Amino acid sequence: MRFASLGSGSAGNCLVAEAAGTVVMLDCGLTLTETERRLARLGLEPRQVAALLVTHEHGDHAGCAFAFAAAHDVEVCLTHGTLAALRSEGKALDGVRVRTISGRERFAVDGMEVRPFTVPHDAREPVQYVLSDGASRLGVITDIGISTPHVQEMLSGLEALVLECNYDRDLLWGGSYPRWLKERIGGPFGHLDNRDAERLLAALDRSRLKHVIGAHLSQQNNRPELARAALARALGCEASWVGVATQDDGFAWRSL
Numbered sequence: 001m002r003f004a005s006l007g008s009g010s011a012g013n014c015l016v017a018e019a020a021g022t023v024v025m026l027d028c029g030l031t032l033t034e035t036e037r038r039l040a041r042l043g044l045e046p047r048q049v050a051a052l053l054v055t056h057e058h059g060d061h062a063g064c065a066f067a068f069a070a071a072h073d074v075e076v077c078l079t080h081g082t083l084a085a086l087r088s089e090g091k092a093l094d095g096v097r098v099r100t101i102s103g104r105e106r107f108a109v110d111g112m113e114v115r116p117f118t119v120p121h122d123a124r125e126p127v128q129y130v131l132s133d134g135a136s137r138l139g140v141i142t143d144i145g146i147s148t149p150h151v152q153e154m155l156s157g158l159e160a161l162v163l164e165c166n167y168d169r170d171l172l173w174g175g176s177y178p179r180w181l182k183e184r185i186g187g188p189f190g191h192l193d194n195r196d197a198e199r200l201l202a203a204l205d206r207s208r209l210k211h212v213i214g215a216h217l218s219q220q221n222n223r224p225e226l227a228r229a230a231l232a233r234a235l236g237c238e239a240s241w242v243g244v245a246t247q248d249d250g251f252a253w254r255s256l
């Protein structure tokens, strides 16, 4: 299996994973043209995407999901709640193939096993995903207010982890965001800060991890070196070993 990010952060998230010739896309929060441009940068064509997995309805994850799916005849996998939320926003479903999924049941996209799991976040029915080709497992988790025993169980013993490091607590609270927004981001249905991510990582079985990448960093309220240092503390490794996904470039292909 290999995986790469097209971009990560509040201006749009999109990741791709490929196993045995099957490509899945996880979230589609960039514009349609930008998604196509960045897929090409990774050597992929949109028609190669076998399924688009959506985590939740927020624009930075689902903004162009239906538009991409309609333009390239790609099946969209999402929970009932996420579908209902996108419908109520008036998102056009014309020409879109939809597969509703449960946050408790794994399913297959050709040669890729997909395990959704439920998370606390201020969306209708949010999930995050673990992907597996049968030999290795990749977990991707962003947009979660607090960790839970269920989340820890899902993320233990993986070979690769893309983990939200949304903000640094001091930068957020000392910054210019309005109080209600600071409370939303920092609350139990908001996002993980660097220390939350460090604690979550420290609580996992890390024995098989070959890749750890900080993701969904706030451009106002975080710095890559702070996220790297926090994850490196949990891993007991050099900070340079830890990857960070950026808004403009995501991260390049990594292989398992």
Ligand SMILES: [Zn+2]
Pocket: 009, 010, 013, 058, 060, 061, 142, 143, 216
């Ligand atoms: Zn987000």
Ligand SMILES: [Zn+2]
Pocket: 056, 058, 121, 123, 143
């Ligand atoms: Zn969100």
